[in-house]
Amino acid sequence: MADQTPSGENLLFLTDEQLRKGIEAMFFAYRGFTADPDRILEGMDYGRAHHRAVHFIHRSPGTTVSNLLTILGVTKQSLNRVLRTLIEEGLVEARVGRRDKRERHLHLTTKGQELERVLSDAQRARMRAAYRAAGPQAVAGFRQVLEAMMDPELRRQYQGLKESGA
């Protein structure tokens, strides 16, 4: 940015040292990111996997098991174990599809919505504090870098969520 080559930017932000710092920042920040929900969930019968399922069912009500499998990137056996407990304990309702009766459309019950809110409140509170501390311009950059870091297929999933969720 200070000089004028064709690819004219200052590339100091691409040094190995800068990249390593970015890697470590991701590591430590992700710990913070999951810390609050983890604390809330410990003691309940649930874990991080339940949180993720509840989050995305909240985000896309009526989504199918297949959809959720794609978004979460786990095996159906792994997801099934989680969904089963959520359904048994009345947090999630699985409605048989009208058009295709093989499909299960997933919805949060009132109880499920309550858990989602508690978890999401905690996570958003941390996010909000970080956003506020860093400012809107930093937030825009944060989102840009994270999007660029995703696998293309996951980026599409993510962007699909953005549209439907807006």
Next chain:
Amino acid sequence: MADQTPSGENLLFLTDEQLRKGIEAMFFAYRGFTADPDRILEGMDYGRAHHRAVHFIHRSPGTTVSNLLTILGVTKQSLNRVLRTLIEEGLVEARVGRRDKRERHLHLTTKGQELERVLSDAQRARMRAAYRAAGPQAVAGFRQVLEAMMDPELRRQYQGLKESGA
């Protein structure tokens, strides 16, 4: 909110919807962040925990087990299992402390450095691509938000690494 309160910024970036998108961005980006090393490690006898240990030993050669425990935030039993295999297979050397012979100072062997390089090359390649795509200003914002998201104690650990590693 496009108006002029004393703390007069546009606060649209703090809506729940924006925060949720940030949360999902972290989730999907972290998947990408760990994908390449995970792929490399699968098939070897090692996993993500080994990667983390190797990374931070590389970053702070001669660090003690206690130090590493603090940075990684796991129990000594969990770390010990990882370190034992790394030492057995000749990737890490544990030197008894000179001043305090109870301490083990950890170093990567040549073989350990090789693995570190392979993993780190892959992870940095993704990071570099993301940084390049987003640009230096976005990177600065990315780092600011991540730092603000860390637990204070972890932020100190992170900043300590920055200094010593520069």
Next chain:
DNA sequence: CTTGGAAAGTCAACATCGCTGACATAACTT
């Protein structure tokens, strides 16, 4: 020199959450 406590290592047991493989059921599609 003895004792207390810190650092490290080890053993056993367990929980969560990934995985594979195999199989069953139901229902849509051709």
Next chain:
DNA sequence: AAGTTATGTCAGCGATGTTGACTTTCCAAG
């Protein structure tokens, strides 16, 4: 009727985290 898809389930395994209890080593303080 046959093939495919979506889902569910059982059994078993692996990686990585946890607690609790215990030992060994060794510095440091009395």
